[in-house]
Amino acid sequence: MSLGDRWAGHHIQQLTTPKVLAERAQSLGDKVFLNYLPDGRQLTYRDIDLMSNQLAHGLAKRGIGHGTHVACLMDNSPEQLLTYFALGKLGAVAVPLNTGSRGQSLQYLLSHSDAVALVVDDALWSNYAEVAAELDNIRQIVCLGADKAQIAARKTDIDVVDFADLYEADQSLPEATVSFNDPSYIIYTSGTTGPSKGVILTQAQCFLWGLSHAQAFGQRPDDIAYICLPMFHTNALQGATYNAIMVGASIALQKRFSASRFWQDIRACGATLTNLLGSMINILWSQPRDPADADNRLRMCMSAPIPDFGLEFEKRFGLRFIQSYSLTDFGPSHAYSLVEPLAKLGSCGKARAGIEARIVDENDFELEPGQRGELVLRHTMPWAHSQGYYKMPEATVKAWRNGWFHTGDVGVIDEDGYFWFLDRTKDAIRRRGENISAYEVEKVIMSHEAIRDVAVFAVKSEMSEDEVAAAITVKDQVELDHAGLIRYCQSQMAYYMVPRYLVVMQDLPRNSSQKVEKFKLRDWANEDLERLWDREKAGIVVKRG
Template identity: 25%
Template structure:
């Protein structure tokens, strides 16, 4: 080992080192369980995981892959995906995940942008890539992950598992890696525009892992309700896709705290509910809508206890939970700690967290003081956060402005986009593009994405506030609000609603419901009932799809004429829309 590399390994920030050190303490503890379409097909302990990662790293280095090269992957969650991420973290290449839901034509520009030297593809997705193979620039090495065993490996493609075999040495790769070296190149979900490539470094990920562990430990030590739980024996459910920053932070955190992680090939609701019911999972993420739907069925409380009774910690995501729902689930599941979390890919995704002890109190405060803004808690220990105006000046508590952040987890920048990076880094703070509020206790509240604010007439309306109010309707399972072009108002508040199973929703009843709790200019001009909302695999509502599909709604509808500012119409009744 050369002296420079040896000195570097002595003190460096390298994510791959963390798993090696974990193996020294618990090599035989189970690390990963692979659930492939409802069946357990593989289990792997920490020692085996580290060996396979080293072998794969050494194998691809022998093929010529080096530090700084991009290695793209298109796959659902699987053990091979984790091996790939850890292997690249050890030898300095860039983990470059692509969304498995993308069509071939959508993959092409990403491949052209990142210029990988190697492309790893799951067998189930091979056809997607082969359809556009002639449009993809030449890639020296292509590798297939054989999960189903039903697809023949294309000619000139390598087999992933063969590159992890005993044919290759399991010695630790000797590569000089520093904290500012990029580990992941993750493309944003692209709900609004062309995806951006977010460069997160080893130092970014190290800060996220360490800060999460430190803050989690502090909370468990100081909270009477949480002290009975132990992170060391946690079992996590890996439903979040690994192409997303949330999927990676969850797997890294579980592995580096000696937890066990059940990887789901895809987020099948039936499989997820089965795993919860079996009682092995202790930590997971759930949307409030899941609880709303279950509690709305006969015997709902007992079903919630049966499904989630063994959970010790739940991160709530999606539409914010109402005060009444929080009271109910805390009562039904007294041994579970609930939390809200705020983060972005650009923050790796270290942002803020609202712990269980403050969740109900701050939810009540959000509704009473801040018109239903979502409480997102206090920044992590390594994070500074503030609210700024359009001139980047900090505003007083209680004032809406843009959330700005600085921390060692802030991304290195957008790949091949220095101007865009400079724009969001101005003044030495990362500008999130999110609107928020800070209160007098240094707790933060999410108001809306700046781009999702609905500008109707002379007023700015938060889509989140509309969604939170409509979500409390007893017939509503899911909803989202957008602004659609309107000749008179500029943008018209429009709400898309998914009814609970077995229920129907009429447009007028939602309008009446909104009049009970919203100012006149916030009341939706139209209510559109859908069987489901368009979402990406990360669970994010694709508002762009709705805006494009319904862009002509008010031009085409005669109801657009004669509408008053409170959402009422001069016409008799409304047309009931269902898609």
Template identity: 30%
Template sequence: MHIAELPDLRARRDADGPCTADETSVLDNAAFARRVRRAAAALRARGIGRGDVVALLLPNTVDFVVALFAAWRLGAAVTPVNPALTDDEVRYQLGDAGAAVVVTAEPSTLAGTLTVAELGAAAEDTAAPQTDADALALLIYTSGSTGRPKGVMLDHANLAAMAGMMIESARLSAADHSLLILPLFHVNGIVVGVLSPLLAGGRVTVAGRFRAETFFDLVETARPTCFSAVPAIYSMLAELPDHVTPDTSSVRFAACGAAPMPPALIERFERRYGIPVLEGYGLSEGTCASTTNPLDGPRRPGTVGRPMPGQQVAVMDPRGRIVPAGETGEVVVRGPNVMRGYLGRPEETARAVVDGWLHTGDVGRFDEDGYLVLVDRIKDMIIRGGENIYPKEVETVLGDHPDVLEAAVVGAADPRLGEVPVAFVALRPGAATDAGGLLDHCRARLAGFKVPTDIVFVDRLPRNPVGKTDKPALRARTTAVTVTG
């Protein structure tokens, strides 16, 4: 079955069965299929067909999911656009992707717009869905931390492979109900939050803007079996007042990705709410996920689990040789989930995918039982007077302090040593520690050259649109630091 056929197939199998919902609508399978066919007709009337690109500039709603499947029905690709982008950033993505139509929630000054109201006003499209597995399905734009965002090209074969891996590893079935809280402009929200549960026969509730204080009200009302989030969300939930004691009995598991989750935070969240957290790892270039901690255990906090079924994940040295367990190198991935390439950037594609191996830019190692331990990003490594420092190691030590809510370490320019580590730290409510206490904590656990030269206290760490710590923003805040001892 091709993903574009899914709405029709679900409607034929169980017309009255639940499919998708958000804060304003609840659609069974038949109603969802009708909405998709009407949206497809509206897109077709605008000339959209095989090979075109449809941009979705929409918040998290059922409308997004409808438009996604409508474009795929016609053989078109979708590029999701972050609604928080500036006009210039939006226009850059639309131009780079070659978008023929932009679907918006309300009328817009952008050229070629089509509102969700117009999508719902057309008669139903009667043509059979396009079913080419090699057709481009998604253009996911990277966060652009190393320059202008790049369009990651994922075809339908990529999506089908990734969803199959998710269904197998998480044992998703028709009984599952995904609560989507991650943004739909990111591949995790689309593939993990929507496609995988729908392909498994389950259903999806699309939450609006995430608010920690109301999240568990939604859990108790919707009764989901699973959700996916980033460490910042788990941190906010773990810090809710003690009187918040929700019924979480419906939830089988929660997934975590986008950034490493401190083991202490996993332990706090699981102990408080009784929900197992499956930490995993992956990239948009790998259609979302490449490793995960197993549902049935043993789960190992501090690792991102084992390779997912159908993928090869290895650690490679600078000469392209795969190294044995225990040795550190670059994490590489191979499998049917690896992207087609970067849109219009053949040289960057050739650097990223070599002999079928996707080079992630992450440093890691496998332990003796095949669990992947991430060390850090290659580009985030700090070189202090010739000594290599991986910020994640320092961040983990800081995160183990009972007063620390979250921490990030970046390199600051130093006239003598080149770079020195500076830590940005957010404390837990009511914490009494100071910079001296945190530095003493680090000195007891780290070699001297790894200890931060400065601690900067912040209310919260800045995040990029997909929930990762915005380290470029933190580096911009650093100034030259002179080591005094």
């Protein structure tokens, strides 16, 4: 019986990391699951199962067990995925962290998550070292890629282990009681009016997410999914890797997106599927045309969103667009697949199997088709959606009021049941695939000695999605050093959060309750972005590392 049949039979309780990987290893064995393009390593389904067992034994020897929170600050690699699976086999909780996190934002994530251990790439060690003195919860570190001398030098009052030393000879499944409803991941998503929230994903939900994608889009065992998005996000992990597992397909993994390398990779690995973000599509579209543009095996490309030039892109590159509406906070809910009418291109598609979706007004009353309102969701099956926010009960209750998850996204459901996204109600910014908390950017800027007040907001971007802007008031007798503030931000937050635009104002616009009216700032700025200081025009490059 396939895993899909088990889902149809409502055997959700079988969806745990140890059970699913063991079943895949038994039924698929020597089929290649992972092709790691940077160095050519290939791992079969059996390899993934046995190697994650070996890692799990090594982690267990070092005190990692059921319910232990382990942060992972890692770029895409086989080791990253094996770590996630090994933790899942112990019933431990993986906390994937954005590799751009540093300074105050990284300190918050490591502290709030209650992680007691950290698995970190050597190239990202300095990010941790910057905030290590402020963390008393991290008691053990596993470092990938450091040499023995570096490992030895880093052993102070915290135990530092070489990743390679975790592999035990024992390839059997570790003894651990793992349940379908155990937390498997805490994945952080941007806060709106507060700090980033850790979303709890159970063991079962991760596989149900993958199965939902596979079924909604007609994915097959002979598919090869090219992944260049980061696996610390649900798009690449639950929305590409887990669905490959569920249908017995393969993934080709690249460290990160590169426009110059993208099509070369696609051809070399024989990819039939890939996921892209709007900004990436714009970049690929702007590349010089090549007679070989359509020389690939891609049959579908998931895009969020599908651009206005979507039909031209499809023709040029010989592929078809699909679209998913998915939220880390909830899971996948809508799908626009290859069988949908062309007239619905640009929509997020219809609600998937098991999903109930409504458009409601500000009092949660359902609106008629075509009326604009907030999208709310719920699932008809247990354990198929995320389980709220870690250590944030009030935010969880607010998001799930009246028994529906409130997405904070505004749109319409048309008379045929297709959802069209229009806008966000949340004070969040989406820049090149990353959700950014305005609150967290404001918190860093306010800690700068020259700043009296700040409001961070989204402005339009030529690359689709948003750019980050900050309206600032400075302390008396202070003249703002724009470049200096950018350097300060870069030292205290992830690179993608650093504002592109700054504007110094006498006062920020406020309502009678003294809340900043950010809609006025957005409207004013978008009328003419030339009014704002632009770090890109100033020649300031904010690097990833």
